[in-house]
Amino acid sequence: MSFAWARQYEPKHPFMQWMDEKLPLPRLVYNAIGAGYPVPRNLNYMWNFGVLAGFFLVVQIVTGVILAMHYAANQAVAFQTVEHIMRNVNWGWMMRYAHANGASFFFIVVYLHIFRGFFYSSYKAPREMIWLLGVVIFLLMMATAFMGYVLPWGQMSYWGAQVITGLFGAIPLVGESIQHWILGGFAPDNAALNRFFSLHFLLPFVIVGVVILHIWALHIPGSSNPTGVEVKTESDTIPFHPYYTAKDGFGLGVILIFFAMMVFFLPNMLGHPDNYIEANPLSTPAHIVPEWYFWPFYAILRAFTQDLTIPFTGVILIEAKLLGVIAMFGSILIWFILPWLDKSPVRSGHYRPTFRKFFWFGLIPAMIALFICGGAPAEEPYVMISQVATAYYFLHFLVILPIISQIEKPEPLPYSITEAVLGKDDAAPAAAKAAD
Structure with a gap:
């Protein structure tokens, strides 16, 4: 895909000219999402999900940082600190519900993004690297979500950690040692909770780094499109802004309606009832299941x-x-x-x-x-x-x-x-x- 006809960034103000010379961030943004980035003119709403995934990643990081200010990764008080956030922290209930349901919406838009890739073969040359980095992002998401599910220290958190880490025990010869190394002991306790909290806080920023590589890789061949035909002439494209920023904005508005409905009216619908009971190593739930996006x-x-x-x-x-x-x-x-x-x-x-x-x-x-x-x-x-x-x-x-x-x-x-x-x-x- 040639960008020879793309509109070039030309700063007019002296300060912006100086900025463009010393640190060309405005040029980078302009070429990435502005009128300087030509996009196939036939993209449908299935191409909204990448932007929506980026939005929910930001939601998860912002709400997660705020929640981390009030959370204590200690098995004696972890469950109580979550209740403290819900009951005593100003707007804590909203931060917690936005974070929990934001994870579900993040996976929803990513799953739709993946299945769009399956149907339109977005993994084909010359976009293999975009696809491979996308799969890496998905694996990092799954690791982050699993560790986050453990943090409330409810019944399903504890037993989910026990079951999932137990999978490594199936590896011949070294499996049991790997399981103990991950948990920091023979069963989930303070060591596991501290490790999972640290990694759950760190991995979203790793995801941001891979997302930047993902977008960088996308801008080399350009976006795919519903026909699968590559761009041939300037008439095949339109500027990303304002056409697709408006289209993405509409899609974002629609999904935010559903997100608000979940946060304010159905906040616990996607959670498991047993996870509102404090973890008890001596009481095994009748039916242990992970979060729905792992099913x-x-x-x-x-x-x-x-x-x-x-x-x-x-x-x-x-x-x-x-x-x-x-x-x-x-x-x-x-x-x-x-x-x-x-x-x-x-x-x-x-x-x-x-x-x-x-x-x-x-x-x-x-x-x-x-x-x-x-x-x-x-x-x-x-x-x-x-x-x-x-x-x-x-x-x-x-x-x-x-x-x-x-x-x-x-x-x-x-x-x-x-x-x-x-x-x-x-x-x-x-x-x-x-x-x-």
């Missing part, structure tokens, strides 16, 4: 109920618990190789009829099933459904997608982005060829 991966973990053995010998090669751990982490790590699994020359799912069927009637139902099963008890029929959905999930990325990309016949692509927006112009290809 699909938790379902994959629980889908493995049988050890992998050598047939007719009963010799165990890999225990079921370790298989589940491998599959759970593998379900995300597989995204790192997506740019090389999908070899279709066409990006957009709108022009890939076979891919579209498997996406809407295969992958999406499988993910919905995993979400449901991850929050359900570990019993039938949920275990069987999660096993089927897990099998399809891996088949989709490792088998179905590579095969489809090789054999499907795509629908005709528009010549250019302008043609996709304004209609076909028979003279455009000839004029472009003559210009070359």
